[in-house]
Amino acid sequence: METQSENACFDGVQGVYTHRSDVCSCDMTFGLFLPEEAKDGPVPVLWYLSGLTCTHENAMTKAGAQGWAAEQGIALVFPDTSPRGDDVADDDAYDLGKGAGFYVNATQDPWAPHFRMWDYVAEELPALLADKFAIDPDRQAITGHSMGGHGALTLAMGLQGRFKSVSAFAPISNPVASDWGRKQLTAYLGADESTWAAHDASLLMRETGFDGPVLVDTGTSDQFIDLLRPEALAQAVAARRQQATLRMQPGYDHSYFFISTFMEDHVAFHAEALYAG
């Protein structure tokens, strides 16, 4: 593992690190914010999964999360959104290939060899963090934006017991019924739609729900709201009687100005779950 940069930030350290990923068969880069408390021992961690076209860097520089995480003594991890490198398959469209891993393990060519973001976020990166940093693997929570909100919700429901809480900003909530989803799931997983169900937050919510609190914010003026389909998740949450807060925020759009506005709420929400009991 190679340190790309470390900057003092809210009494802690915002680092960027690159490591060889066996899962993705390429070098992967991630951001990690460690609060001051990590000097004294393992701290809880909040995962932030980013959206289409993003790298590890966008949320790290624009979401304004570090100050709130520092206040709560929580680490933040910012993974990349896809495998990277010259030998990694790509597509001309912004929403397929690099920057658009959709947090699945691809089974179809040309994606299968590298696009294994589910295993990367679920297995390889957590193991690396627990090994190299003062991170407490028993106190994890997860959030994300757009495609990353989809990732957060599906990972939280797919890995029951792993995360104490899950939240999302403008998540892609029902990809099996959206142009942000059908194209990518077909490409990565193939045309058999039965393999898609494990990667649809609304279907998972209907099927299993989440054993913990859920918080989702979406802007009423989100320019992509028809692709996000918050109504599918809202219906599933209510039908399951899932413990959850779903908020439609008046006038907000899909940007980081929206995310940063509500970041304080999300970090406080996760802190309550991470420090409970």
Place this chain on the structure above:
Amino acid sequence: METQSENACFDGVQGVYTHRSDVCSCDMTFGLFLPEEAKDGPVPVLWYLSGLTCTHENAMTKAGAQGWAAEQGIALVFPDTSPRGDDVADDDAYDLGKGAGFYVNATQDPWAPHFRMWDYVAEELPALLADKFAIDPDRQAITGHSMGGHGALTLAMGLQGRFKSVSAFAPISNPVASDWGRKQLTAYLGADESTWAAHDASLLMRETGFDGPVLVDTGTSDQFIDLLRPEALAQAVAARRQQATLRMQPGYDHSYFFISTFMEDHVAFHAEALYAG
């Protein structure tokens, strides 16, 4: 004036606007955050001047200032750092020409026709803001980073009575004695160093001081600290018995991680001055 974008942000609006600048003889773009209170009438404003290589956008997306400004009911304006356009002179170096206006009125060719950032920030843009937006011209404060910290300090001392308070993050504090200064002041103002004095915060502090509170943060691990010369400003502040807080922040560098860490303090500092009396 053309609206480039408007995003909901902390109950207010983060806008980006382009207008024809008579002063700079080119189109200029700026960012403006208006808090919710601006719907009901004019609000105080905090200017944020950016550093070398920046546009209006860097601080607007990375400094994390809007949340604190919203809390205080204060507008934020983010000007560009130089004139722009194909017919504007430039230099291959990152620290001269576009992105490096140094907040002076150039008198030397090829810079003189467009590089008039002092007049742009001191006269033209404030007049436009007061005309087009709910900004109270009697309640202004100013801050900035690096070259923009230099701009904030020199404008505040050069326009006595304009700003209620001034602060800076890692300002270029003594440009007449620094490679971040001598080169640019020679290029823009010519070899006669007597014309430079009005653009050196340490010389101005020694000469006139500032009629209000001053706050300056610099990181002890700032990679450019030898170019910033905080010691010159510190000496001048003490010699003048200027009301001021100068902080050397342990371990912090020159990045936006440093700026965002201390932004809450700076906005609160200005709010106190803007709402006093």
